[in-house]
Amino acid sequence: xxxxxxxxxxxxxxxxxxxxxxxxxxxxxxxxxxxxxxxxxxxxxxxxxxxxxxxxxxxxxxxxxxxxxxxxxxxxxxxxxxxxxxxxxxxxxxxxxxxxxxxxxxxxxxxxxxxxxxxxxxxxxxxxxxxxxxxxxxxxxxxxxxxxxxxxxxxxxxxxxxxxxxxxxxxxxxxxxxxxxxxxxxxxxxxxxxxxxxxxxxxxxxxxxxxxxxxxxxxxxxxxxxxxxxxxxxxxxxxxxxxxxxxxxxxxxxxxxxxxxxxxxxxxxxxxxxx
Amino acid sequence: xxxxxxxxxxxxxxxxxxxxxxxxxxxxxxxxxxxxxxxxxxxxxxxxxxxxxxxxxxxxxxxxxxxxxxxxxxxxxxxxxxxxxxxxxxxxxxxxxxxxxxxxxxxxxxxxxxxxxxxxxxxxxxxxxxxxxxxxxxxxxxxxxxxxxxxxxxxxxxxxxxxxxxxxxxxxxxxxxxxxxxxxxxxxxxxxxxxxxxxxxxxxxxxxxxxxxxxxxxxxxxxxxxxxxxxxxxxxxxxxxxxxxxxxxxxxxxxxxxxxxxxxxxxxxxxxxxxxxxxxxxxxxxxxxxxxxx
Numbered sequence: 001x002x003x004x005x006x007x008x009x010x011x012x013x014x015x016x017x018x019x020x021x022x023x024x025x026x027x028x029x030x031x032x033x034x035x036x037x038x039x040x041x042x043x044x045x046x047x048x049x050x051x052x053x054x055x056x057x058x059x060x061x062x063x064x065x066x067x068x069x070x071x072x073x074x075x076x077x078x079x080x081x082x083x084x085x086x087x088x089x090x091x092x093x094x095x096x097x098x099x100x101x102x103x104x105x106x107x108x109x110x111x112x113x114x115x116x117x118x119x120x121x122x123x124x125x126x127x128x129x130x131x132x133x134x135x136x137x138x139x140x141x142x143x144x145x146x147x148x149x150x151x152x153x154x155x156x157x158x159x160x161x162x163x164x165x166x167x168x169x170x171x172x173x174x175x176x177x178x179x180x181x182x183x184x185x186x187x188x189x190x191x192x193x194x195x196x197x198x199x200x201x202x203x204x205x206x207x208x209x210x211x212x213x214x215x216x217x218x219x220x221x222x223x224x225x226x227x228x229x230x231x232x233x234x235x236x237x238x239x240x241x242x243x244x245x246x247x248x249x250x251x252x253x254x255x256x257x258x259x260x261x262x263x264x265x266x267x268x269x270x271x272x273x274x275x
Numbered sequence: 276x277x278x279x280x281x282x283x284x285x286x287x288x289x290x291x292x293x294x295x296x297x298x299x300x301x302x303x304x305x306x307x308x309x310x311x312x313x314x315x316x317x318x319x320x321x322x323x324x325x326x327x328x329x330x331x332x333x334x335x336x337x338x339x340x341x342x343x344x345x346x347x348x349x350x351x352x353x354x355x356x357x358x359x360x361x362x363x364x365x366x367x368x369x370x371x372x373x374x375x376x377x378x379x380x381x382x383x384x385x386x387x388x389x390x391x392x393x394x395x396x397x398x399x400x401x402x403x404x405x406x407x408x409x410x411x412x413x414x415x416x417x418x419x420x421x422x423x424x425x426x427x428x429x430x431x432x433x434x435x436x437x438x439x440x441x442x443x444x445x446x447x448x449x450x451x452x453x454x455x456x457x458x459x460x461x462x463x464x465x466x467x468x469x470x471x472x473x474x475x476x477x478x479x480x481x482x483x484x485x486x487x488x489x490x491x492x493x494x495x496x497x498x499x500x501x502x503x504x505x506x507x508x509x510x511x512x513x514x515x516x517x518x519x520x521x522x523x524x525x526x527x528x529x530x531x532x533x534x535x536x537x538x539x540x541x542x543x544x545x546x547x548x549x550x551x552x553x554x555x556x557x558x559x560x561x562x563x564x565x566x567x568x569x
Contacts, residue, residue, distance in 0.1 A: 005375065008375065009375055009376075012370055012373065012375070012376055013376070015370060016367070016370055016371065016376070016382055019363075019367055019386065020382065020385040020386065022443070023385055023386055023388055023389050023443075023446075023447060024385060024388070026389070026392075026397075026400045026401070026404070026443065027388070027392075029400065029403075029404060029411070030396075030400055033403065041403075041409070042406075042408070042409040043409070044409065044414065045414060046409065046411055046414055088295045088296065091292045091293075092292060092293045092295070092296050094292075095289050095292040095293050096293070099286070099289050101282065101283070101286035101289050101290070102279055102282050102283050102286065104289075107293065107297070111296065111297075111300075114300060114304060117304060117308075118500050118503070118504060118549070118550065118553050119504070120504045120506070120526050120529075120546070120549070121311075121546045121547075121549060121550045121553075122303070122304060122307040122308065122311065122546070123529070123530070123533070123542075123546065124311060124314065124529070124533045124539055124542045124543050124546060125306075125307030125308070125310040125311040125314060125543065126303055126307050127533075127534075128307075128310065128314075128321075128539065129302065129303065129306065129307065129310075131321070144299070145299060145302075145303045147295060147299065148295045148296035148299055149296075150296070153296060177288070178288045178289065178292070179288065179292075182292070203391060206393070207393035207394065207395075209393070209394065209395055209507050209511075210506055210507065210530075214530075214534055225393060225395045228395050228396070228399070229395055229511055229514075232399055232511065232514060233514035233515045236514070239403055242399060243399065243400070243403065246395075246396045246399045246400065249393070249396065250392055250393060250396045253391050253392075253393070254388070254391065254392075257387075257388070257391045258384075261383075261384045261387070262380065262384075265383050265384065265387055265451060268387075268448075268451055268452070268455075269451060269452075269454065269455035269458075270455070272451075272452040272455045272456070272490060272493070273455050273456070273459065
């Protein structure tokens with residue numbers, strides 16, 4: 001019996017490890033390409049180990065793109081979007097969870113319904129509005145439409161349902177306004193839910209491609225994803241440089257993910273069960 | 276009636292709290308929906324005068340071979356990119372969830388990692404792996420005695436590459452979603468099956484699959500919506516050129532018509548057709564899943 005279980009265990013872990021290799025290999029390949037010269041990778045057989053050319057490739061990226069600029073643009077947009085989303089989503093989610101007012105149920109269901117609208121469908125008319133507002137080429141076009149999201153509100157609301165009414169009640173008796181109840185009581189309790197929302201929003205903004213491609217016109221305002229696409233289209237021959245740029249643009253998110261992975265995956269799993 | 280107005284007045288702060296979402300929703304969703312109905316019946320380049328054309332945009336759309344081509348490609352990409360991946364995800368989730376597997380945390384992180392990689396980066400990495408001349412995949416193919424494949428010269432092979440990107444990026448994500456469903460299946464169900472001498476495969480088919488149905492439906496719905504919004508993969512892959520053979524998609528077609536050729540009215544018509552396709556497929560998914568519910 002013991003032997004049969006051991007065989008089964010080994011078999012299971014082998015299958016799972018093959019999957020892990022498939023998941024990890026492209027990252028390994030990314031680092032291999034970033035540390036070698038293009039000629040070494042395009043040789044037959046290709047080089048499969050790390051080389052010593054990372055700094056050379058890094059300097060090429062710096063010479064050929066405004067990487068630092070794109071990095072700061074991306075951080076700026078991602079931080080601002082995330083902060084605004086955290087504030088508006090938590091305020092709205094808390095309100096839906098803890099207060100009843102005329103129309104609150106209907107308004108809540110309308111909000112849930114909006115999650116079913118496929119985003120790409122509204123691309124053209126949304127662009128028209130942005131144009132009408134004179135926001136083409138402006139970060140407002142990236143930030144403002146997304147400062148409150150149905151998913152974020154729903155997510156916070158599910159958490160906020162667990163806040164004890166007595167807590168809010170006693171705050172109210174002490175003369176705390178509704179906003180005060182949100183700011184002083186709910187917000188600290190909602191911290192874990194906010195952390196998850198912050199990470200997903202930050203990553204989503206960082207990786208966004210189609211909408212920035214449409215509304216940003218000036219290369220000096222480009223985000224990392226747009227800069228990367230441009231680098232790739234222009235320098236098709238220097239693959240090592242393009243790969244190095246890719247590594248530099250994705251590394252921050254990988255680091256953030258590895259630091260918070262446990263809580264983040266727990267959040268994803270909770271989210272799936274709730275919806 | 277007076278009581279209701281009083282209630283509304285008393286709740287004015289609450290309305291203020293929730294208003295940002297609804298204001299944005301009105302400006303950036305409700306208005307665009309109606310506006311796109313209007314746009315879809317007009318010819319407009321975004322600068323000059325709008326011209327009412329009735330259903331001409333739709334008539335043209337249905338006779339444009341490029342559109343049909345994009346739609347067929349899109350359906351193939353949707354199936355190739357999701358069916359194998361969802362099945363693998365289910366198996367992986369089932370295996371990780373097994374009581375005798377240790378290092379569950381490690382597996383979860385390792386499988387999830389691809390999902391946090393931006394699609395633009397995924398495209399760049401995969402394009403080099405599948406290079407026509409010197410790609411690693413072609414090297415391996417030749418190593419095992421097969422001939423190399425010109426990945427980006429054949430429609431089918433290009434689709435396989437795009438499907439591989441989608442599978443790689445979403446398999447782990449879906450496995451985690453399934454895992455969350457698996458963990459809610461009561462343990463005693465499995466114990467009872469074990470006592471009855473059920474094999475692993477039997478347990479999977481008789482207990483796991485039926486219990487997971489709602490969450491599988493959720494993932495299939497999400498992949499349908501995602502599958503018909505494929506844009507970044509073929510667009511970044513081809514760079515400044517037109518999409519590689521077999522990789523044009525509906526959103527890419529719409530993007531080209533709207534933002535490259537400035538046929539805004541026509542692009543709005545395309546987006547309505549896209550919306551109807553996604554809607555129909557969602558209903559179909561739902562029907563199929565409920566039918567097998569007997």
